[in-house]
Amino acid sequence: MIGLAFRSLRKRAGAFVASFLSMFLGATILMAFASMLDTANGDNVTGTAKSTLTTMASVVGGWGLLLVVFAVTSTLTLSVRQRAAEMALLKSIGATPAQLGRMIVGEAAGLAVVAALLAIAPAVLAGRALLGLLHDTHQVPGEVSYSFGPIAVAMGLGITFVSATLAALLTARRATRVRVTESLMAASTGTAKPSRKRLVFAGLFLLLALDEAIVTCTLMRDKGSDAMATSGQADILAAIGLALLSPLIMRRVTGLLAGPLRMLGATGDLAVTNMRRRTGAMAAAVTPIILFTATAVGTLFLQATENAATRAAGVAKTADQKGIETLNLVVIGMVVLFTAIMLVNTLVAATAHRRREFGQTRLAGATPRQVLGTVALESVILTVTGVACGTVAAVFTIVPFGIARKDSPTPDGSVWTYLAVVALAAVLTGATAYGATRRALRTPAVNAVMP
Known part of the structure; x- marks a missing residue:
């Protein structure tokens, strides 16, 4: 099955692009921040400079690791779900769950090694740029030189490989435990229900986010900017929790909007039908919108509140605050x-x-314009749902921090900042979906339905 995994990678490279890019970018981020540890261990790096470099590597790199693992798991899950028919066929000819599991893990491991090795060069450039930023803001002396060494390489290669392998194991376990008939049904409908473990992890992340919010409101009250240490991570935890619940959320949203959408005619009816059949794919698509909105809104308004509190106190920013x-x-x-x-x-x-x-929709009588209209409606629903969930997740950060920092749950910051985040999410979603659909529609309908 390992041989089959590598042949699958060669023959179906396009199907693995999303997973590969997630691993590649993740390894780049991890190695770029890990190189701050190599730099901190350089000659004549002591005191504040060493502390700043270590903090930058551990805090940002740690959250980067969590996002990378989650992203790799999401893209691998989507890839395996799209291959449900292939998995069912392999099972029907005698492949055992263990063999299928080795194939999926082998594919992920091969991708991880290649992605991590190719990420070394851009990671060096990103690390240099990061140190340059620290030089420009006078947090690290200009004489501290950049170093990309064994810590960065070991963490990039090791963490990317381990996270990809673990994500593949989790994905493979669910895919291989489903019976052949259930696999075929999942391939045709795409309506697989979220597992019990997924729901448990969703609840755990939401509880952790709530705990961070409560700690910020109580124990960190009147602690100044130190409250960022607890409130700053609550939005990411809440976003991951809501993202894990995204299949249930999308199913509920589809049910609520079915009536209004059908009033739009054939395009709306197609959108409802497609969303009901593709709950899993819709959930995978809304996940990055939730993460993007939650972290961007939460961090921007947290920093705006901190800046307002500093101005109200009438004191100049310290070096730590600038950091x-x-x-x-x-x-x-x-x-x-x-x-x-x-x-x-x-x-x-x-x-x-x-x-x-x-292709099947067009052969049934739908025009390319109606197909594009259907995808546009789906994109709007994805954007609104993702932004709404991301905003809820951001509340776990900005409201507790406002209470702790200035005794008010109302955050500082401009509404235009929020609208800019929403607009960027909408543009990314709409433009990508439109471009990909236009490309797919270039294939003649008859050719598109052929295996």
Whole structure:
């Protein structure tokens, strides 16, 4: 089955692009921040500079690791779900669950090694840029030189490989435990229900987010900017929890909007039918929107509240406060870039897989314009749902921090900041879905339905 895994990678490279890019970008982020530890261990790096470099590597790199593992798991799950018919065929000719599991893990492991090795060069460039940012903000002396060494390479290769392998094991376990008839049904309908473990983990992440919010409101009250240490991570925990619940959320949203959408005619009816059949794919697509909105809104408004509190106190920003602000901006940049690419990857992979579906719809009488209209409606629903869930997750950060920092649950910051985040999420979702659908529609309908 390992040989089959590598042949599958060669023959079906396009199907693994989303997973590969998630691993590649994840390894780049991990190694870039891990190189701060190599730099901190350099000659004549002591005191505040060493502490700043270590904090940058551990805090941002740690959250980057969590996002990378989650992204890799999501893309691998989508890839395996799209191959449900292939898995069912292998089972029907005698493949055992253990053999299928080895094939899935072998594919992921091979991708992880290649992605991590190719990520070394961009990680060096990203690490240099990060140190340059620290030099420009005077948090690290200019004489501290950049170092990319064994810590960065070991963490990049090791964590990418381990996270991809663990994600593949989790994905393979569910895929291989389903019977042949259930696999065929999942391939044709795409309505597999979330597992009990997924629901348990969703509840765990939401409880952790609630715990961080409560700690911020109580124990961290009147602690100044130190409250960022607990409130800053609550939005990511809540976003992951809601993302894990996304299949249930999308099913509920589809049920609520079915009536109004059908009033739009054939396009709306197609959208409802497709969303009901593709709950899993819709859930995978809404996940990066939730992560992007939650982290961007939460961090931007948290920093705005901190800046307002500092101005109200009439004191100048200290070096530590400037360092925290830079750290927050780096977090935003990292999350925006990573989730944007994750969103594009997921939508492109999901839409490309629908070429046969689009062909069948056109042969049944739908025009290309109606197909594009259907995808546009789906994109609007994805954006609204993802932004709403992401905003709820951001509340776990900005409201407790406002209470702790200035005794008010109302965050500081401009409404235009929020609208800019929403607009970016909408543009990324709409433009990617439209472009991928137009490309899929270039294939003649008859050719698209052929195996």
